[in-house]
Amino acid sequence: MVTIYFSGTGNSRYIAEKFSKTMGCENYSIEENIDFKKLINSNDTIVFSYPTYGSCVPIIMREFISEHKKYLRGKKIIILSTQLLFSGDGARVLTELLEDIDYKIIYAEHFNMPNNICNLPIFPNPSDRRMEKYIRKANKKIEKSCANIRRGIVRKRGFNLISKYAGLYSQRIYFKGIEDIAKSDVRINEECILCGKCVRICPMHNLEDLDNRIEQKDNCTLCYRCVNECPVKAITVLYHRKVQQQYTGFGRRGDTEDVIK
Numbered sequence: 554m555v556t557i558y559f560s561g562t563g564n565s566r567y568i569a570e571k572f573s574k575t576m577g578c579e580n581y582s583i584e585e586n587i588d589f590k591k592l593i594n595s596n597d598t599i600v601f602s603y604p605t606y607g608s609c610v611p612i613i614m615r616e617f618i619s620e621h622k623k624y625l626r627g628k629k630i631i632i633l634s635t636q637l638l639f640s641g642d643g644a645r646v647l648t649e650l651l652e653d654i655d656y657k658i659i660y661a662e663h664f665n666m667p668n669n670i671c672n673l674p675i676f677p678n679p680s681d682r683r684m685e686k687y688i689r690k691a692n693k694k695i696e697k698s699c700a701n702i703r704r705g706i707v708r709k710r711g712f713n714l715i716s717k718y719a720g721l722y723s724q725r726i727y728f729k730g731i732e733d734i735a736k737s738d739v740r741i742n743e744e745c746i747l748c749g750k751c752v753r754i755c756p757m758h759n760l761e762d763l764d765n766r767i768e769q770k771d772n773c774t775l776c777y778r779c780v781n782e783c784p785v786k787a788i789t790v791l792y793h794r795k796v797q798q799q800y801t802g803f804g805r806r807g808d809t810e811d812v813i814k
């Protein structure tokens with residue numbers, strides 16, 4: 554078994570790492586420069602962990618799956634998707650990318666985690682106490698999932714018809730339209746000090762440091778990493794309200810530069 558994850562701001566990374574540690578398997582970010590074909594081919598169970606955006610799989614993870622789909626033929630798959638409150642079928646929706654190959658879902662679970670859209674006032678950053686509660690709950694769910702998997706219990710969260718249509722009609726059909734516009738709408742205000750951090754940490758290499766400005770290449774995956782890590786809160790995506798307090802990642806892990814190899 555091997556875990557492969559994408560995490561914009563640390564939540565899905567936490568789940569992936571904790572799950573892998575409990576199951577005793579290896580754990581890799583899709584941003585790592587490794588041979589994923591070889592990695593997938595040498596394991597019979599592949600665990601995917603990723604955040605859900607408007608009941609959709611992030612563009613970066615969709616691209617990863619379509620590039621590696623052929624190697625997933627015949628594999629057992631476990632899906633661990635993270636969300637703030639509700640995605641309906643955030644775990645199931647990844648399987649829409651695997652339609653024409655054989656595979657077997659042996660477990661799928663949703664994990665409610667803190668909001669990483671830090672400039673959305675209705676969901677403020679969690680207090681330390683609330684964060685501890687999130688960690689406790691997530692740890693408990695991971696323990697339970699691992700115990701179930703070991704006993705051969707199959708759970709497929711988000712796979713029933715109600716979840717599917719809840720995800721589709723409450724979020725996905727609207728988000729797909731928003732995503733298309735937002736992926737080329739990164740905004741940087743005059744407070745930018747041209748430190749280049751957003752360029753270095755962007756998982757899509759969407760940002761470019763030109764002489765005296767940061768340019769975008771219109772392929773933002775809306776991960777909110779740059780928004781949460783800009784030292785002067787000068788950059789916004791999707792929702793352009795001024796950033797007050799940044800989200801520094803689950804378990805207060807902070808900076809993502811250490812995971813980009």
Ligand SMILES: Cc1cc2nc3c(=O)[nH]c(=O)nc-3n(C[C@H](O)[C@H](O)[C@H](O)COP(=O)(O)O)c2cc1C
Nearest residue numbers: 560561562563564565604607635636637638639669
């Ligand atoms: C663009 C975007 C859209 C999101 N949409 C939803 C959503 O529809 N439902 C939900 O519960 N959480 C939503 N979230 C919250 C994230 O899924 C959640 O915070 C996730 O755990 C972040 O994972 P990460 O830290 O691994 O990037 C959204 C976050 C972003 C950035």
Ligand code: SF4
Nearest residue numbers: 745746748749751783
């Ligand atoms: S991280 Fe912020 S300050 Fe640094 S270059 Fe990007 S937008 Fe400018």
Ligand code: SF4
Nearest residue numbers: 755773774776777779
């Ligand atoms: S521009 Fe920012 S939000 Fe968009 S993919 Fe890059 S780091 Fe993520």
